[in-house]
Amino acid sequence: MTMTVWEILGEIAFVCIILFFFIFAVVSQIEKEKRASIRSFFVACLIAAVNVFFFILPLSFRKWSFAGVFGLCAAIILYVALPPRPKHPFQIVRSINKVDERDIIFSRFDMRENGPHYSEYYNRHPENKSKDDEIRKLPDILSPHHVKKHPVHFNLAAAEFEFLEQQLQHVDGEIHSVQAEYTPKENTVNIKNMIRYLGADLCGVCELDQAFVYSHTGRGPEPYGSEINLKHAYAVVFAIEMDQKMIATAPQSPVLVETAKKYVEAAKISIIAAQQIRMMGYAARAHIAGSNYQAMLPPLGWKAGLGELGRFGMLITEKFGARMRLGMLTTDCPLIPDKSITFGIQNFCEICKKCAENCPSQAIPHEGKTEENGVMKWVLNRENCYRYWRKVGTDCAVCISVCPYSKADNGLHSFIRHFSTWSKRAQSLTLWGDDFFYGRKPKRKPSPF
Numbered sequence: 097m098t099m100t101v102w103e104i105l106g107e108i109a110f111v112c113i114i115l116f117f118f119i120f121a122v123v124s125q126i127e128k129e130k131r132a133s134i135r136s137f138f139v140a141c142l143i144a145a146v147n148v149f150f151f152i153l154p155l156s157f158r159k160w161s162f163a164g165v166f167g168l169c170a171a172i173i174l175y176v177a178l179p180p181r182p183k184h185p186f187q188i189v190r191s192i193n194k195v196d197e198r199d200i201i202f203s204r205f206d207m208r209e210n211g212p213h214y215s216e217y218y219n220r221h222p223e224n225k226s227k228d229d230e231i232r233k234l235p236d237i238l239s240p241h242h243v244k245k246h247p248v249h250f251n252l253a254a255a256e257f258e259f260l261e262q263q264l265q266h267v268d269g270e271i272h273s274v275q276a277e278y279t280p281k282e283n284t285v286n287i288k289n290m291i292r293y294l295g296a297d298l299c300g301v302c303e304l305d306q307a308f309v310y311s312h313t314g315r316g317p318e319p320y321g322s323e324i325n326l327k328h329a330y331a332v333v334f335a336i337e338m339d340q341k342m343i344a345t346a347p348q349s350p351v352l353v354e355t356a357k358k359y360v361e362a363a364k365i366s367i368i369a370a371q372q373i374r375m376m377g378y379a380a381r382a383h384i385a386g387s388n389y390q391a392m393l394p395p396l397g398w399k400a401g402l403g404e405l406g407r408f409g410m411l412i413t414e415k416f417g418a419r420m421r422l423g424m425l426t427t428d429c430p431l432i433p434d435k436s437i438t439f440g441i442q443n444f445c446e447i448c449k450k451c452a453e454n455c456p457s458q459a460i461p462h463e464g465k466t467e468e469n470g471v472m473k474w475v476l477n478r479e480n481c482y483r484y485w486r487k488v489g490t491d492c493a494v495c496i497s498v499c500p501y502s503k504a505d506n507g508l509h510s511f512i513r514h515f516s517t518w519s520k521r522a523q524s525l526t527l528w529g530d531d532f533f534y535g536r537k538p539k540r541k542p543s544p545f
């Protein structure tokens with residue numbers, strides 16, 4: 097039996113679609129995504145059945161049926177690909193004032209009621225006092241109340257955070273007097289290679305924008321309230337992927353273990369890399385969790401081209417979404433900055449809202465962006481978010497786990513993530529597919545250990 101050109105093209109379309117859904121089913125099975133696996137297998141079988149049915153059609157019908165399938169697929173591809181991808185950039189609408197680290201939520205809750213800085217802070221910010229005091233009544237994140245729920249996990253996280261605390265003194269040091277002679281381009285390549293070699297998955301460089309440097313210390317080894325004078329020329333920002341299986345348990349204890357583990361890895365990388373740069377004769381300082389950040393990582397990560405800021409306020413990368421932790425060092429070593437990127441996250445977040453719908457504390461806005469300190473963004477209700485952390489005793493991460501961009505870093509999900517950058521319609525189709533295969537409110541997964 098010879099096939100016409102239309103039959104061959106139609107059959108190729110059938111095979112591609114069946115193969116795609118079959119691979120989807122197998123990958124989902126490996127990922128223990130039961131719903132996605134069953135549904136994609138069912139879709140693959142349904143299309144295969146239609147394909148077989150076409151072969152039993154009378155000859156005259158068959159040719160036009162296959163031609164119709166090919167035409168339909170071509171029309172869908174064109175419809176989805178056009179108009180080209182939306183490119184709403186992240187918007188800064190006026191000059192940004194430096195943020196005082198004492199105002200951020202973690203600094204406020206580092207203070208004990210009636211501790212040394214308590215009165216001074218709330219005299220300056222009486223608007224925060226009653227809501228903060230109300231949250232203070234809840235058990236602390238690593239308090240015995242939470243630890244007893246899963247001593248293995250919570251004590252492991254506590255040990256990881258303790259290890260971080262011990263690293264705070266190693267973030268800076270002596271600069272060697274002899275400077276290595278490399279061009280800025282060579283320095284950039286060397287530092288990025290070193291940081292990747294030490295364990296980072298992504299790395300970018302930007303000029304250290306003073307707008308994103310904190311004005312005063314709120315945490316860390318430097319005296320509380322001291323003015324921050326960080327004048328380095330560049331920030332080297334990197335990302336480390338977080339384990340997908342651990343994050344899928346959100347908001348249970350594995351997410352806290354994984355967060356702390358990745359902070360330890362980020363600290364190791366930035367401390368060693370900063371020391372190496374000082375040995376090469378240039379000033380460099382590691383900024384590590386624990387905490388001694390002197391600048392804000394998400395906006396600097398955006399400037400360094402690692403990703404875009406999403407609805408839940410975190411950086412979303414093309415490779416892992418927000419399922420990663422950032423690390424940073426700042427330096428005077430001459431470098432070539434990267435350019436910030438736009439891959440359509442601002443548009444995707446407008447239609448998606450999956451994090452907002454799943455957020456247990458309703459901290460993520462459902463509506464449009466508003467201006468906060470010169471930046472147009474979705475403003476998180478940080479108190480609601482942190483209150484929930486104290487209730488569950490972890491850093492929650494439900495928003496990270498449900499985000500369609502947080503899927504595993506493999507060929508299938510990378511293809512889908514890339515597909516979603518094609519156009520507005522591709523974004524709608526990606527979102528529809530994510531809801532259909534994984535659910536609008538995905539179930540949390542059991543702990544891997």
Ligand code: SF4
Pocket residue numbers: 408454455456457458459460480481482484485491492493494495496
């Ligand atoms: S971490 Fe949890 S509580 Fe906070 S914004 Fe994300 S989902 Fe909401």
Ligand code: SF4
Pocket residue numbers: 406407408444445446448449450451452495498499500501
């Ligand atoms: S879940 Fe959706 S809306 Fe939320 S950050 Fe991810 S892509 Fe944006």
